[in-house]
Amino acid sequence: MNIFACVSHVPDTTTKVKVGADEKQIDQEGVTYILNPYDEFGVETALQLQEQHGGEVTVVCLGPDVVKETIRKGLAMGAEKGIHIKDDTVRDSYGTAKAIASALKDKSPDVVVCGRQSIDYDGWQMASLLGEMLSIPSISVVSKLEIADGAVKAERDIEGGKETVETTLPVVVSVQKGIYSPRYPKLQGIMKAKKKPIEEVTPEPWENRVEVTKLEKPPVKSAGKIVGEDASAAKELVRLLHEEAKVI
Amino acid sequence: MNILVFIERRDGAIKKPSLEAAKAASNIAGSTVTAVALGSDASDLDKLGGYGISKTLHVNDAQLDAYSTTAYAKAIAEAANASGSDTVFIAATAMGKDLAPRLAVKLDGAVAPDVTAITEEGGDLIATRPIYAGKAIETVKVTAAKKVFSLRPNVFNIGEVSEADSPVETLSVSFSDADFAVKATGTSISTDKLDVAEATAIVSGGRGMQGPENWNLIEDLAGVLDAATGASRAVVDADWRPHAEQVGQTGKTVSPTLYIACGISGAVQHLAGMSSSKCIVAINKDKDAPIFQVADYGIVGDVFEILPALTQELKQFLGK
Numbered sequence: 001m002n003i004f005a006c007v008s009h010v011p012d013t014t015t016k017v018k019v020g021a022d023e024k025q026i027d028q029e030g031v032t033y034i035l036n037p038y039d040e041f042g043v044e045t046a047l048q049l050q051e052q053h054g055g056e057v058t059v060v061c062l063g064p065d066v067v068k069e070t071i072r073k074g075l076a077m078g079a080e081k082g083i084h085i086k087d088d089t090v091r092d093s094y095g096t097a098k099a100i101a102s103a104l105k106d107k108s109p110d111v112v113v114c115g116r117q118s119i120d121y122d123g124w125q126m127a128s129l130l131g132e133m134l135s136i137p138s139i140s141v142v143s144k145l146e147i148a149d150g151a152v153k154a155e156r157d158i159e160g161g162k163e164t165v166e167t168t169l170p171v172v173v174s175v176q177k178g179i180y181s182p183r184y185p186k187l188q189g190i191m192k193a194k195k196k197p198i199e200e201v202t203p204e205p206w207e208n209r210v211e212v213t214k215l216e217k218p219p220v221k222s223a224g225k226i227v228g229e230d231a232s233a234a235k236e237l238v239r240l241l242h243e244e245a246k247v248i
Numbered sequence: 249m250n251i252l253v254f255i256e257r258r259d260g261a262i263k264k265p266s267l268e269a270a271k272a273a274s275n276i277a278g279s280t281v282t283a284v285a286l287g288s289d290a291s292d293l294d295k296l297g298g299y300g301i302s303k304t305l306h307v308n309d310a311q312l313d314a315y316s317t318t319a320y321a322k323a324i325a326e327a328a329n330a331s332g333s334d335t336v337f338i339a340a341t342a343m344g345k346d347l348a349p350r351l352a353v354k355l356d357g358a359v360a361p362d363v364t365a366i367t368e369e370g371g372d373l374i375a376t377r378p379i380y381a382g383k384a385i386e387t388v389k390v391t392a393a394k395k396v397f398s399l400r401p402n403v404f405n406i407g408e409v410s411e412a413d414s415p416v417e418t419l420s421v422s423f424s425d426a427d428f429a430v431k432a433t434g435t436s437i438s439t440d441k442l443d444v445a446e447a448t449a450i451v452s453g454g455r456g457m458q459g460p461e462n463w464n465l466i467e468d469l470a471g472v473l474d475a476a477t478g479a480s481r482a483v484v485d486a487d488w489r490p491h492a493e494q495v496g497q498t499g500k501t502v503s504p505t506l507y508i509a510c511g512i513s514g515a516v517q518h519l520a521g522m523s524s525s526k527c528i529v530a531i532n533k534d535k536d537a538p539i540f541q542v543a544d545y546g547i548v549g550d551v552f553e554i555l556p557a558l559t560q561e562l563k564q565f566l567g568k
Binding site for chain 1: 315317318321328335340341342343345346347348349350352353354357358359360361362374377378379380381382384386387388389390392402406429430431432433434435436438441442443445446449457458484491494497498499501505506511516523524525526528529535540541542543544545546547548549550553555556557558561562565568
C-alpha cells in the first residue's frame with residue numbers, strides 16, 4: 001500500500017500569539033514549531049495501515065527549508081521517506097493543496113492521510129481539497145478507519161455522534177483524535193530518521209485566492225466580577241445572569 | 249450580489265446553522281439569496297422565505313437522502329451556476345466543513361472557512377475568522393471569482409423571522425454512480441445529548457471535579473439549563489470524558505451564549521476554545537486561576553458545594 005501522510009509545521013499549542021509588524025502574520029520571535037498534533041494522528045494512522053497492509057509511508061510537507069525538521073519527526077516515528085515541497089511564500093490552503101496534489105498525482109497513492117485541521121490556520125480543508133483535486137474520494141474528521149480488499153469504511157465525527165462513510169481506494173482521509181494514539185519516536189528512530197531520504201520538489205508558483213488583509217488579537221476580555229466565595233453566591237449569580245447578562 | 253445558501257438537513261429537519269447562514273446572506277446589502285436543498289423531502293422549504301431566501305432550488309432525488317460529499321458538491325455547484333451565484337454560504341458544521349473545499353475546487357474558487365463575521369465593502373465580502381484556535385483574528389478577502397464561505401454555527405444571529413413564503417423550484421441534476429463514490433451509510437447520534445458545537449449553553453468540567461464519578465454535578469446543572477456538557481483536555485486525556493466533549497485548541501472551539509467552567513483552571517489552549525462565549529462563569533477554588541481572567545462572573549470556592557446550590561437556585565428560578 002502506497003501511503004502518504006501530509007503534515008504541517010505549526011507553532012506549539014502553548015504559543016502566546018503576538019501580531020507581527022506587518023499585521024498579517026504572527027510575530028515569530030520565541031515561537032517553537034512542532035509537528036501539527038492532528039498530523040501526528042495522521043502519521044500514526046499511516047504507520048498502522050502500513051503494518052496491516054504492507055507498503056511504505058511517505059511524509060509530505062510544504063514550506064521553507066525549516067519544515068524538514070517536521071518531516072524528520074514523521075520519519076522518526078517510522079515513515080520511510082519524505083517529500084519536501086519547497087516554498088518560501090505564504091500559501092493559502094488551496095495553493096497548498098494544489099502543490100501537494102501535483103506532487104502526488106504521478107505517485108499513485110492508495111491512501112493519503114492528513115490531520116483534521118492544522119492548529120495554526122484552522123482551515124479543516126485539506127482532505128476535501130486533495131480529494132477533489134486528485135479526483136478521488138475523501139472522508140474528513142475520521143475517528144475509525146477500516147480498509148479491506150480495496151473497500152474503505154470510516155467513522156467520522158458529526159454533531160452529537162458518528163457517521164459511517166463507505167468508499168473505495170484510493171482515498172484521502174483526515175483524522176481526528178481517537179483514531180490511534182501517536183507513538184513516541186524512539187532514540188533509534190530519531191537516529192535513523194537523519195539518514196532517510198527527503199525528496200525536494202519545487203511547486204508551480206501560486207497566486208493566493210484568499211488574501212489576508214489584517215491580523216489582530218481578539219478583543220481583550222477584562223476580568224469580571226467575583227460574585228462570592230461559597231454556595232451562598234449561587235442566588236446572586238442567578239440574578240446577575242438574568243438581570244445583567246440577560247442570558248437566562 | 250447573488251448568494252447561494254446550502255440548506256443542510258438531517259432526518260428531515262433543517263439545521264439551525266443553515267438558517268443562520270441564510271439570514272447572514274440576506275443581511276448583506278444588495279444581496280439576492282437563493283437556497284439549495286437536496287434529497288426527496290420538500291417539507292418546510294417554502295418557509296425559507298422567512299429567512300430572506302428569495303427562492304429555493306430543490307434537487308429532488310432520493311439518492312441524496314444520505315450524505316455524499318462528492319454528489320452534494322456536484323449538486324451545489326450546479327445550483328450555484330443555475331442561480332448565477334458567484335458566492336456560496338455554507339454552515340461550518342461537520343457536513344459543511346467537509347463540503348466547502350470540494351465545492352470550491354469544482355467552482356475553481358476558494359473557501360474562507362469557519363468565518364465569524366461577513367460584511368460587504370465596495371462590492372467585496374470581507375470576512376473575519378479566528379485562527380490559532382481564537383488566539384488571533386484574521387480579516388480575509390477571497391480574490392477568486394467564485395467564493396465559498398463557511399459560517400461558524402451559533403455566531404450569526406437569526407433575529408426576526410418573517411411569515412413570507414418563498415417559491416421552491418425543482419433543479420434536475422443528473423448523477424452517475426461515480427458521483428456517489430463516497431457515501432454515508434449510517435449515523436449513530438445520541439439523541440439525549442447535545443453537542444458542545446451546537447449548544448447555546450455549555451457546562452464544562454475540569455480536573456477540579458476530581459473524578460468522572462462526580463460528573464453528575466455537571467450533568468444536573470446542564471440539565472436545568474438545557475446545556476451541553478463539555479470538558480477540559482486534562483480530563484479527556486485522563487479518560488474521564490469522551491473527546492467529543494473536549495473544548496479547546498485540540499478539541500472544539502465553541503461560542504455559546506453561556507459557558508460555565510467548573511474546576512477548570514484555564515490553560516491557554518482551553519481559553520482559546522471558549523473565550524468568545526457571550527457570557528462566561530467560572531467556579532474554581534483557586535482565585536488566581538487564569539479562567540477568572542476571561543470570566544464575566546466568578547465564584548471562588550468549592551465546586552462540590554457551589555454546583556448543587558447553583559443547580560437548585562436555577563431550578564427555582566426557571567420553575568423546573
